Amino acid sequence: MPLLVMKFGGTSVADLERIRNAAGKVQREVERGYDVIVIVSAMSGKTNELVGWVEQTSPLFDAREYDAVVSSGENVTAGLMALTLQEMGVPARSWQGWQVPINTTDAHSAARFVDIPRDNIDRKFAEGFKVAVIAGFQGIGPDGRITTLGRGGSDTTAVAFAAAFGAERCDIYTDVDGIYTTDPRITNKARKLEKIAFEEMLELASLGAKVLQTRSVELAMRYKVRLRVLSSFEETDENSGTLVCDEDEIMESKVVNGVAYSREEAKITLVTVEDRPGISAAIFAPLAEAGVNVDMIVQNISEKDYEDHPGSVTDMTFSVPINQVERARKVMEEARTAGHIAYEELIADTEVAKVSVVGIGMRSATGVAARMFRALADENINIKVIATSEIKISVLIERKYMELAVQALHDAFGLEAA
Amino acid sequence: MPLLVMKFGGTSVADLERIRNAAGKVQREVERGYDVIVIVSAMSGKTNELVGWVEQTSPLFDAREYDAVVSSGENVTAGLMALTLQEMGVPARSWQGWQVPINTTDAHSAARFVDIPRDNIDRKFAEGFKVAVIAGFQGIGPDGRITTLGRGGSDTTAVAFAAAFGAERCDIYTDVDGIYTTDPRITNKARKLEKIAFEEMLELASLGAKVLQTRSVELAMRYKVRLRVLSSFEETDENSGTLVCDEDEIMESKVVNGVAYSREEAKITLVTVEDRPGISAAIFAPLAEAGVNVDMIVQNISEKDYEDHPGSVTDMTFSVPINQVERARKVMEEARTAGHIAYEELIADTEVAKVSVVGIGMRSATGVAARMFRALADENINIKVIATSEIKISVLIERKYMELAVQALHDAFGLEAA
Incomplete structure (x- = not known):
């Protein structure tokens, strides 16, 4: 029997009516001939209530x-999902x-997952049950205590089950109808993608496109689990939503497939840093230890010799989430006081945003960066920091130009047209 | 290490502040040198919400x-209780x-309970944990699925743990401060009892004194678990509340220790029932099968011979919960239609109440019934049905006289004085 994993997030199971709606989608897949593993989140708001109490x-x-x-919310x-399915005549059991x-x-x-033995659930399928409903986000540790996977872990549960049971596909039902070339709230030219490669999705997820948890995409990529993102609140069929899959499945790809952004960025510059071997480690190790998430890093090599700096000096610039600026400042000042690093001044710029273009086609194309910089220059947007990877180019710019930059890049790379 | 079981009901853990208050009582017992097993109910309202959803x-x-x-409410x-205790410096773990x-x-x-192995919890106590917090009302069935014990099952969980772990006592914290000679809302002469025998408590519980679940008292009696009922909302010490214990622990007992009542009664009379061997079974077996809870039964032997009833006939009267009258009527009519019983008329009286006096001293005393009937007669209260057991006499009367009857009996048996 072919098997499908279907995952419903908190807004998709927020009340009994929505649970019924979700169960209807499960029933349809059963009627198509699938055994189904359903992963559910807590009803929206419930986990926050429980966390608040704790x-x-x-x-x-x-x-x-x-x-x-x-874990009790899930x-x-x-x-309730198992009961709803039973009420519809679909043999279901919760786990x-x-x-x-x-x-x-x-x-x-x-x-983190260690192992999901199939025996118990396989036995139930063999007994004639058509659906196993699994409480997402949780597991059991080696000491017999309940564990949780961290927020958003239900997506990861879904992918782990799809991998363990060799599912044909893992459908993630959520409150959006797919992955877009960019945020439709910023430009109405944003277009829903039919397919997107795992690598691209990873860059988009970690850049702030909050549809899928980064960790679940990583796991899907490792086990080649085909993920589909689609809406709980629309009629859906086998072509709905966006398929996140191996790049082999994507016949032809544009050079750039998406424009992502993040508002919550800050730029920190250490001015006149003593430049010596090991200085980067001396700066970034204590930041990492303090839990500061450093993202982009740029070092401006300076050849100048100052009298009070006998060696060469440099300026070091990096970006951090805006709410970690004060922590970063404190860590740096402590490192300076302890004599581990030397710098003249720490300048924090909290008025920046990050804009990125992402596409696996970039690997084989040239001139992508130039096209990006040109598009921004045409709008008189100044670039403060640049960082590149194989399939992504990110820039920090003044936050007030963020929307404009996204629109300009969406146009420049022709993302409106399929 | 001496061990205590402490149980907190839904109103005692209704919010975080009340959980803290309850935890304070646990901490005090730990400071006195006890290991403690705490049984908790769901926060009040939660179970009803979940049942409603189902x-x-x-x-x-x-x-x-x-x-x-x-079961998730518990x-x-x-x-939360384990966390609260930890926060107070008491090593605790939830189960x-x-x-x-x-x-x-x-x-x-x-x-129903099969077995509560001590190993896991004993090991935690040996590791230095002082409190095991147990989710009440639930267990695990032979197939590995979660079971529940039925409403009010947390009291029963508490008694079962007290029996399994040989606890010195099982303290049931609730929203009243003990067991009273009768309902204080009916007479302000009602007096809190220091001690009450299991058998008396059983009669009072099943007669509508809703403080303790009947089943938990039965279990306590069987395993001789000393139960104490006391208030979560007052300062309590080792003398608070009412101790429910073996009658051996009660030095001297009054003839009557309590007056109980139930408003939710109805009286059904089958008029001119054919009186033959097996007629009682023919009437009450189908009622039991239909889930009708028949309580008191009275049969008036009639010697008259009617032309159309060649044998002797009788009137059969019994009481049922008021909300089961229609079900009982339906069952009787079906039995008549099927030819299993014969009667002329079914008369239902839904304006009755039951009043009972209870006391283990009755066993050795005479004249209790006479004293009861005299007290009611003095108030011109007519008795419709009488039923007696070893330690209880119950009467059905018109509902409008119920409060008056309770007050008169409370006076007649001198319950106000300790």
Whole structure:
């Protein structure tokens, strides 16, 4: 029997009516001949309520108890989904993480999958059940305690089941109808993509296109699980949504497939840093230890010799999430006080945004960067920092030009046309 | 290490502040040198919310899924209670039914305990944990599915743990401060009892004194678990509340220790029933099968011979919960139509109430019934049905006299004075 994994997020199961709607989509796949594994999130708002209770109870909470409390939201939805399917005449059974069992590491609140044995669920399918409803986001650790995977872990649960059960596809039902070339709120020329490669999706996800959890895309790429993103709130068929797949499945690709952005960026420049071997490590190791997420890094080599800096000096610029600026400043000042690094001044610019163009076609194309810079220059947008990877070019610009930049790049790379 | 079981009901853990208050009581017992097993209910209202969702989803719900959904309320409280205790510096760990494991039968939604192995929890106590917080009302069936014990099952969980772990006592914290001689809302002369025997508590519980679940008292009696009922909302010490215990612990007992009542009664009389061997079975077997809870039964022997009733005839009177009158009528009419019984008329009186006096002292005392009937006669209250057991006398009377009857009996048996 071919098998499908279907995942419904919190807004898709927010109340009984929406659960019924989601169950209708499951029923349709069963009628098409599939065995289905359904992964559900908690009803929207429930997990936040539970997390709030835990944090109010114990600011430095025991992660074992946090997991025991917070996982209960998904258990409720799983049972209600199974009941709804039964009511529709579809033989269904719910499974909590420990019942499958979904074996994970014991890293509570941030557990990783170890193993998902198929036996129990396969036996139920063999008995005639058509649907296994799995509480997402949770598992069981080596000590028999409940674990959770961290927020958004239900997407990852879905991909892990698709891999373990060799599913034909993993359909992620959410509140948008697919992946777009850019945010439709910024330009109405944004176009829904039929297909997108894993690598592109990864860059888009980590750049702020919040549809899919980065971790779930990584896992899908590793196990070549075909992911489909589609809407819970529309009539859908086998062509709906966007397929996230191996690039081999994508016949022809544009050079650039998407324009992503992030508003929550800040630029930090250390002015007149002593330039010596090991200076980068001396700067970025303590930032990493303090949990500061450094993204882009640029070093301006300076050949000047100052009297009080006998060696050469440089300016070091990097970007961090805007809410980590003060933490970064504190870490740098402590490192300077401790004598680990030397710099004259730390300048933080919190009025920046990041805009990126992404496309696997970039690997074999030339002149993409030039085309991007030209498009921005035509709008008089000054580029503050540039970073490139194999399939992505990102720039930091003044935040007030962000929308304009996205629109200009969307036009420049012809993304409106399919 | 001496061990105590402490159970907190839904109103005692209704929000984070009340959970803190309850945890304070646990901490005090730990400071006194006890290891403590805490049994918690769901935050009040939560179970009803979950049951509502299940019933709206599937009127004839699958009890396995019902149990999976409904048990989640207790899991949340258990985790929050463990976190609260940890925050107070008390080493605590939460346990869901399957983790202990609390092994039950597979009678979903009405499961019974099979076995509560001590190993896992004993090991935690040996590691230095002082408190095990157990999600009440739930267990795990032989097929690895979650079971629940039926509403109010958390009291029963508490008693079962007290029995399994040889607890010194099982303290049931609730929203009243003990067991009273009668309902204080009916007479302000009602007095809190220091001690009450299991048998008396059983009669009072099943007669409508809703403080303790009948089933938990039965279990406590069987395993001689000393139960204490006391208030979550007051300062309590080792003398608070009411101790429910073996009658051996009660030095001297009054003849009557309590006056109970139930408003939800109806009286049904089958007029001119053919009186023959097996007629009682023919009447009450189909009622039992239809789930009608028959309580008191009275048969008036009639010696008259009617022309169309060649044998002797009788009138048969019994009481049922008021909301089961129509079901009882339907069952009787069907039995008559099928020719299993014969009667002329069914008269239902839905304006009755039951009043009972209860006391283990009755066993050795005489004249209790006479004193009861005299007290009612003095108030001109007519008795419609009488039923007696070893430690209880119950009467059905007109409902409008119920409060008056309770007050008169409370006075007549001198219950105000300790």
